[in-house]
Amino acid sequence: MIEVYIDGASAGDPGPSGAGVFIKGNGNLIRHAFPLSEMSNHQAEFHACIRGLDICRDHQFSIISIRSDSKVVVDAIEKEYVKNPTFRPLLLTILTNINNHFEHVFIKWIPKKSNKEADLLAKRAIQLSLDKLSD
Template sequence: MVEVYIDGASAGNPGPSGAGIFIKRENGEVNRHTIPLGTMSNHEAEYYALLHALDICIHEGITTVSFRTDSQLIDAAIEKRYVKNQTYKPLLDEALAKIEQLELFFMKWVPSKQNRADELSKRAIQLNQTTE
């Protein structure tokens, strides 16, 4: 099963934001993605990291995945298929629609220290300054 680590980060809330995605395939191959997201809140950055990772999986034909996130907000929203803050409902709905395109999807919460995408998301914040 392919492991996908995701993380969103912001320098300020809102502030320059980035998404980090770390994909480890069954054959051991690793892909790292750093995606500048512009200015947004940390929670929005977490959702966009999830959406970008799902897009990558769908585009590359990866249909059996185990996602890891250090965001309790994202983990709970996916598990319950519900968000209390309606600001995030369109993002959750989009993520759930993408998840439906996969054969098998798991989401697991991990501590930040175990999230292989953590450093990538911080690097992605820096890319905002070079792309503006």
């Protein structure tokens, strides 16, 4: 099974943001740091999940386990519902991607200390966002 570790981060709330995705399994080690626009930390967490699913779809992984330290994202995906209207289109994108491209997708909340690789990638992505702003 493919393990997909995701994390979003924001330098401010809202602020320049980034998404980190670390994927391992079946001999794969994939790392991506995605600079994002200005947004909240929670929005960045949803974007990290979307980016992780996109990578898995592109690699044609069919059974994946998403690991996140964001209770908001994990709960939203498990319940297929989110109260905050800002997150609804992001959740819809995630659920549509899951339903259309994967055989099985599991989601699991993990403590922050177990998500260090994705966290470092998200922070690197913020720095890339900040570097673009200063250019």
